[in-house]
Amino acid sequence: NAGVTQTPKFQVLKTGQSMTLQCAQDMNHEYMSWYRQDPGMGLRLIHYSVGAGITDQGEVPNGYNVSRSTTEDFPLRLLSAAPSQTSVYFCASSYSGPEGSTNYGYTFGSGTRLTVV
Amino acid sequence: GQNIDQPTEMTATEGAIVQINCTYQTSGFNGLFWYQQHAGEAPTFLSYNVLDGLEEKGRFSSFLSRSKGYSYLLLKELQMKDSASYLCACMDSNYQLIWGAGTKLIIKP
Numbered sequence: 001n002a003g004v005t006q007t008p009k010f011q012v013l014k015t016g017q018s019m020t021l022q023c024a025q026d027m028n029h030e031y032m033s034w035y036r037q038d039p040g041m042g043l044r045l046i047h048y049s050v051g052a053g054i055t056d057q058g059e060v061p062n063g064y065n066v067s068r069s070t071t072e073d074f075p076l077r078l079l080s081a082a083p084s085q086t087s088v089y090f091c092a093s094s095y096s097g098p099e100g101s102t103n104y105g106y107t108f109g110s111g112t113r114l115t116v117v
Numbered sequence: 118g119q120n121i122d123q124p125t126e127m128t129a130t131e132g133a134i135v136q137i138n139c140t141y142q143t144s145g146f147n148g149l150f151w152y153q154q155h156a157g158e159a160p161t162f163l164s165y166n167v168l169d170g171l172e173e174k175g176r177f178s179s180f181l182s183r184s185k186g187y188s189y190l191l192l193k194e195l196q197m198k199d200s201a202s203y204l205c206a207c208m209d210s211n212y213q214l215i216w217g218a219g220t221k222l223i224i225k226p
Binding site: 040041042043044045090097098099101102103104105106108109110111 | 157158161162163167208213215216217219
């Protein structure tokens with residue numbers, strides 16, 4: 001099925017460990033983004049990309065790195081995990097960014113539930 | 118600062134009508150989105166409003182008043198499957214999305 005695929009669905013890390021959250025889409029969307037969702041808070045943008053080779057920081061980028069070597073893939077790397085990074089992470093894509101998502105919105109992946117102990 | 122306010126939780130009865138409000142203060146305004154998110158799942162797009170007024174999509178309608186910084190999502194003929202969180206998000210002058218914390222809607226039989 002076409003859409004956004006995120007892996008893994010669940011992950012437990014120890015403080016200081018690193019890991020990569022994978023995100024892939026097969027809709028030829030130029031815009032991809034990573035959000036974190038915490039209880040009682042709105043979705044917060046971590047990093048985003050408007051096309052292959054282009055990335056930029058969102059609202060809460062510290063502790064995270066991204067790269068966009070292909071249109072399809074947009075991995076999120078946690079450099080040294082901290083308990084404050086315990087959250088649910090969503091990857092979202094659209095054809096051309098927020099302003100281009102007014103007809104169909106973003107397509108979100110199913111999320112990664114990360115716990116850092 | 119930028120702020121989106123929604124009620125944390127609402128309860129309604131199957132078959133009834135419910136209105137979920139969203140008020141916003143943003144740096145500029147380029148439209149407002151509503152998304153539905155079932156527990157443990159991804160958000161899915163419901164609607165987008167940029168002009169004042171009501172837009173209807175089946176059982177769901179969304180209203181916007183730009184002068185009041187206010188929107189609501191109206192759900193009619195409620196079904197049990199409508200139990201979910203409803204997220205309001207505004208697009209600011211830089212075309213960035215500012216998200217509300219969401220309203221958890223509980224439907225009772």
